[in-house]
Amino acid sequence: MLITLFVSYVHAFIIPHRFTPAEQFDGVTQYQDKKAKIDLSVSPSKLTFEDLTLQGVDEASKLFKVKAEYGEMFGFKKWKATRHKLFDDPNQGRSWVIEGNYESLQGKVVHFLEIYWATPKRSQEFLFTSEVTAFDLEKYTEVFKP
Amino acid sequence: MRLFFLSFISFFFVSTAVAECFPIRRIMDPSSRANFKSLCQAAVKCDPACQGIETSKLINCSSTQEANSLLNTENIGRKFLTCARAFFVDSMVDLANTIIGLIKSLVGAAVDSVTSIVRFMTDSDFRARALGRGNQMSELASAFLSGSARNFGTEYSKNFTAARKRVGIINAPLAALGDTLVKPFIKMVTDLMSQIAHRQISQFRCLNSAAKQEAICAMAGGLIMPPAVLFSLLKAGANGVRGVRGFEGLMTNARQTFAARTRPTPPPSLTLSGRSSTTTASAASSTVRPRRPAASAQPAPSTPSSTPTRTRTKTPEDELRRVGALDDTARLTEAETVLGRALTQEEKKAILDAHYIGIKDADGNLLPLAERRGFGTYERADIRQKAEQLYGAGFSREEVRLLMERGVAGAPAGDIAQIMAEAAEASARRQSLLAGDPSLLKYTEYENRRVVTASPEIKELQLESYTASRGYQRVARETEGAEAIEASRRAIDASTTSMDPEVIFESVDLYQRKGGDMNLLVSTNKTRLDELKTQASQNPNNGAIRDEIFAREQIQRKFGPPETPVATPVPEPVIVAQPKTMFGFNANSGEFTSPNLRTLYDRSILTDSTKSRDALQTAVNAQTNAPLFITVKHTLDTFFDNGWPKKVHTKNSNPLLDRDAELRSLQTINQNFFKAIVTNNTGFTRSLSQEYRDRAWGGNYQAFERAERNLHARIRELGGTP
Known part of the structure; x- marks a missing residue:
């Protein structure tokens, strides 16, 4: 029974196993890669595979400044997206990846990689953050392996 | 002695039962240092707001602390936080999601100006149309904005872990919020709660602690949960909520929850003169025959003043x-x-x-x-x-x-006539106290406990003075001409022994507005002040003289000619953004890294503030709260005794002596500590007092606030301005 659960867990988990569970809040599950000092927040998404389109990305990217403005209410200042790109892979689904940084309450620069991911069967949203190293949008599969 | 005591008590109850109903906050000014328990009992019995409260929820004034809490405005915000803590812990991300949901609706609906936001909140048709447009936002755009909740969750999680180590699990949830929702949300809500409690729900002050908490929690739930109210808070602050439809209804319901379950039978209402039957x-x-108006205003049927008891039922x-x-x-x-x-x-x-x-x-x-x-x-x-x-x-x-x-x-x-009679009664009682044995009118010091307190006669004098002054003020307000001037003059006289600057200034203002001769007032006041100072030098223990000197000095300072400026020994505050001397603090314990630094700090607080300013600036900018909290605690322990400035208790065997030196010392502490200018990590330059109020909670906060309040009270007593 335990083995079955473990196997299904491994298959369901699309991030590297170096991420271990941390604090959990209603609706947002936290993970940590303690060695690389990367935090990860995962939440379910209402997105469908069809929603992740170039038009959708174009519309959503217009809201960057809105997020930057209202983000200050939630503890991340000067939110800035440096690059963003939509990846479409027939085997791995579609991923909209946003790379950028913001300033934490302690005044530290926090690098982030935000991923909206959907396949015809499931969809999820991921937020990778690190105060140590910046993420490279093109190498997103180093932390995310759908 | 026992007989005297019993007669005093019975007189007190009799007099308070028929006294004018005055705002409790006025007489409960901490600077009056009156007998809070007695005042509490009198106020609860007399205050109209307390009349409809369910008995089990009514404050019973059983302890000084409870009585004192009647006027403690900060308690409301604290109680709200206590109540809301569970809500915040359970729903932190939900809360963020709710706000984000609203932001999404408004962004999608192009509701982006204050005008349109107010309209969104108050116009249901406009809201429906706007939300209709908002729903056209693509799922991806919607998901993108929802991502703010994940950012919040990530930052909150880090803060929570750090705060748990620093302040413990109980206080961590709110401490972890840092600047996320504290500034734009919780502070607004707590401010709002205070405003509601004081301005809209007058009964609040009459509730006992449990009922107060229950009421606050009920209101908190009602205020936080509706998204419209929540968003209004975030966008427009406390005032924005007032415009939200349904807010007044919420308040009305809240008020009704305090009231007695069984309301009294409707009283006989608008009765015609001379008729005993009621007419609504x-x-x-109807066919009731009109009657001539009474030749003079007749007093309304009043409670028999000869039989007031604490258990008297309300008719x-x-x-x-x-x-x-x-x-x-x-x-x-x-x-x-x-x-x-x-x-x-x-x-x-x-x-x-x-x-x-x-x-x-x-x-x-x-x-x-x-x-x-x-x-x-x-x-x-x-x-x-x-x-x-x-x-x-x-x-x-x-x-x-x-x-x-x-x-x-x-x-x-006959309302005014009755108030006039009550004011005259209180004034007569005041005069008899002043004419009585002056040795009873004194402030007493218990050397072994280092506590300064007023004698029962002084407290009674202050209460009667307050009652008389307020009564005459009311009469002055509702009359004109010579009658008004005379009433306001009496109000000024009575107020001089009330120890309440507010009532003193209001009385003088009223006198001025009613056409009183200010030159005459000022010159009379000056003459009287000189007389009093002569008397005080001969009889330094007379508290009534001391009170009156305090009042007349306030009048002189505010309404008299400007005094020749005198060089002040108090160092001017210097605005400094960054510390010149880097004070070392242990990040975990918050203590100074060496005893020498602590000594430097202590000396500096009492002198030129150079070192203390640097130390406080460093503590404010530290990564954790510990240095600030420990430095504040150390300062309070060193310079205060149970919240009172130590100098009062160590040099107060004769309070009228050495007043100038004591005043200088207290003002120096005030300038160098409470009013020390600091720049916090978000770039705001403000006083330490303001900074600490935003960062501290629980016992730390209360101790700081008590010390500052007492220090200011003492400075005012000594004739200074905090």
């Missing part, structure tokens, strides 16, 4: 008098409570207009006292006019009946 709004169309007449005597704001609040709904501006105006029928003439001027009409002396035409006024504003027949039955649209007859 329907009397406007319908009491209720009618209570409601009839309310001021305009409280009257409208009462109207909303009675009707169980919010009122429009037109309805509010109609109620006040109806109330003033019989008090003002057709031109809106106050009628002479002898011509005013009230319960028992109204003419039929008055009642008809009141009813028509209310019908004209759109009230239903049932509502008009309720408003008039409960006395909301009326006033007690």
Whole structure:
């Protein structure tokens, strides 16, 4: 029974196993890669595979400044997206990846990689953050392996 | 002695039972240092707001602390946080999601200006249309904005872990919020709660601790949960909420939850003069014969003053008098409570207009006292006019009946005459105390406990002075000409022994507004002040003289000619953004890294503030709260004794001696510590006091606030300005 659960867990988990569970809040599950000092927040998404389109990305990217403005209410200042790109892979689904940084309450620069991911069967949203190293949008599969 | 004590108690109850109902906050000013328990009992018995409270929820004044809490405004915010803690912990991300949901709706609906946001909140059609457009936002755009909750969750998680180590699991949830929601949300809500409690729900102060907490929690739930209210708070602050439809209804419901479950039987309402039977709004169309107005205003049927006891039950007449005597704001609040709904501006105006029928003439001027009409002396035409006024504003027949039955649209007859009599009674009592044994009128110091307290006679003198002054003020406000000037002059005289700067200044302001000769007042005050100072030098223990000197110095300072500037020994605060000397703190314990630094700091607080300023600046900018909290605690332990500045207790065997030195010392501590200018990590330059209030909580916060309050009170006592 335990083995079955473990196997299904491994298959369901699309991030590297170096991420271990941390604090959990209603609706947002936290993970940590303690060695690389990367935090990860995962939440379910209402997105469908069809929603992740170039038009959708174009519309959503217009809201960057809105997020930057209202983000200050939630503890991340000067939110800035440096690059963003939509990846479409027939085997791995579609991923909209946003790379950028913001300033934490302690005044530290926090690098982030935000991923909206959907396949015809499931969809999820991921937020990778690190105060140590910046993420490279093109190498997103180093932390995310759908 | 026992007999004297019993007679004093019984007199106190008798006198307070018929005393004017005054705002508790005024007499409970900490600077008065009065007997809070006695004042609490008197106030609860007398205050109209306390009359309708369910007995089990009413404060019983059993302890000084409980009595003192009547005026402690900060407690409201604290109680709110206590109540909201569980809510925040459970729903932190939900809360963020709720806000983000609103942001998404508004962004998608192009609701981006303050005007359109207000319209969004108050116009249901506009909201429906806007949300319709908002729903057209793509799922991806919607998901993108929702991502803010993940950012929040990530940052909150880190803060929570750090805060748990720093302040423990109990306080961590709120401490972890840092600047996320504290500034824009929680502070607004706590401010709002205080405003509601004090301005809109007058009964709040009468509740005991458990009931207060229950009420706050009920309101907190009602205020936080509706998204419209929540978003209004975030965008427009506390004032924004007032415009939200349904807010007044929420408040009305909250008020009703405090009130007694069994309301008294409707009292006999707008009665015609000389009639014993009751006549309600329907009397406007009845066949009752009109009567001539009474030749002079007759006192309304009042409670027999000879038999007041603490268990006296409230009669319908009491209720009618209570409601009839309310001021305009409280009257409208009462109207909303009675009707169980919010009122429009037109309805509010109609109620006040109806109330003033019989008090003002057709031109809106106050009628002479002898011509005013009230319960028992109204003419039929008055009642008809009141009813028509209310019908004209759109009230239903049932509502008009309720408003008039409960006395909301009326006033007690002879109200002012009765207040005048009560003020005169309090004034006579004040005079007899002043003429009595001066050795009783003193401040006492218990050397072994280092506590300074006032004698019962001084406390009673302050209470009677306050009551008399407020009474005469009311008379002055509602009269004109020589009568008003004389009443305000009496109010000034009475206020000089009240130890309440507010009542002193209000009395003088009133005198001025009513046409009193200010030059005469100032010169008389100066003469009297000189006399008092001579008397004080001969009789330094007389607290009444000391109180009056305090009051007259306040008057002289505010209304007299400007004094020749004197070089002040208090160092001027210097605004400094960054510390020149880097003070070392242990990040975990928050202690100074060496005893020498602590000594430097202590010396600096009492002298030039150079080092203390640097130390406080460093503590404020530290990564954790520990250095700031520990430095503040160390300062309070060093310079304060149970919240009182130590100098008061160590050098106060003769309080009138060495006052100047003590004042200088206290003002220096005030400038160098509480008013020290610091720049926090978000770039705001403000006083340490303001910074600490935003960062501390629980016992730390209370100790700081108590010390600052007591220090200011002592400075004021010594004639200084904090």
